[in-house]
Amino acid sequence: MKFLRKGPLAHPGFRRLWISGFISESGDWMFMVAMPVYVYELTGSVGATATNFLVELLPALLLSPVAGVLADRWDRRRTMIGVSLAQTAALLPLLAVQGPGEVFVVNIVTAVQAALATVFQPAKYALLPSLVEREDVPAANGLVSLNGNLARLFGASVGGFVLAWSGLPGILAADGASFLLAILLLLRPFGVSRKVPVDQTAWRAYLEGLREIRNRAGLRAMVVTVALMGLAQGLFAVLFVVFVTDRLGGGESDTGLLRGVQAIGGMAGGALVGTLARRIEPGRLLGWSLVVFSVMTAATWNSAYLTTSMPFFVGLFAVLGAPGIAAFAGRMSLTQMHTEDATRGRVLATLQSIFDGSQALGLICAGTLVARITLPLALDVQASLLALAGLLALWNVRRVVAAAEHPLQALDAART
Incomplete structure (x- = not known):
């Protein structure tokens, strides 16, 4: 296949990052689509549903500077693996939700997932240029964006179906499986892997x-x-x-x-x-x-x-x-x-x-x-x-x- 012999997809490391991204983002969209619907079904409250949207937005605003420091201080591939494992574990408390009284658990899990995603993204995009030739960087970003839209169409539509068919446990199983499959593709080392020496505080690193x-x-x-x-x-x-x-x-x-x-x-x-x-x-x-x-x-x-x-x-x-x-x-x-x-x-x-x-x-x-x-x-x-x-x-x-x-x-x- 010609598209595998030239351009970004000619590089095995980028291919694995690209495929794992589609799998993981599909699970993310299933979760993001299902949670507000689940909260509304659980509470019948528009205000509670809006709160669930809000707690998904705040971590990105608050944690981006810290996430950038971590993306430069830690090995980026291992950071992505660690974050994906943490996201899988963070889904488990939702199994304890039984009624409107536990909606705060849903919001906490949503906030944690958003916070972990905030750490994942700069690590991924900072790693990407080391996986392809310099002239292929824009095309690689275009393919990653293509992935995001494919995942949006697939994950959003499947998420509603899974929630209707098997309820919250089905969403958790599918999302957790997507994280684990993505991890398998990231286990083998690739790219230019280097650790930035820890010789300064996080604040100085941010500055x-x-x-x-x-x-x-x-x-x-x-x-x-x-x-x-x-x-x-x-x-x-x-x-x-x-x-x-x-x-x-x-x-x-x-x-x-x-x-x-x-x-x-x-x-x-x-x-x-x-x-x-x-x-x-x-x-x-x-x-x-x-x-x-x-x-x-x-x-x-x-x-x-x-x-x-x-x-x-x-x-x-x-x-x-x-x-x-x-x-x-x-x-x-x-x-x-x-x-x-x-x-x-x-x-x-x-x-x-x-x-x-x-x-x-x-x-x-x-x-x-x-x-x-x-x-x-x-x-x-x-x-x-x-x-x-x-x-x-x-x-x-x-x-x-x-x-x-x-x-x-x-x-x-x-x-x-």
């Missing part, structure tokens, strides 16, 4: 990661772009629901359908990145993807002036996920390729915390924005933020490329 961002033009340029992307995403999460309900006259099922079909575009985008990655520098990939994403988003919002046909919007949202995934791959690749291996985990985690914090700000501001300037204008503001982020990325491309030190070349030499 060193911040200095890495400050000292590299390629990373400094990412801060504002990432913040604008997060703000736009936070606005989207709220405004999307209002748009479907008020502008399109849809209901809960329509909202779920339109969010779900975005994974189709996401899969197409992940495959497309593999084709574009060798032709377009990651900074340009990021910038142009955001500009295209902005135009497509604005066209989607303003199409409601012409029609509110739900099948029409299903088609629009099905393709809307493609530029979003390309932008993610460009952002991740640009970060990885302008960071030293020793600090990559901290830099990735710091930029992710900037994205998450900006996203939270967008969630908070969305309601106020609609109240002050009306929904159609608020939707256009959201699309404009994406355009601004893309134009800023493109404006920085020439300076970023000129200032880059290409630290991944050292990894290529170490690999050979």
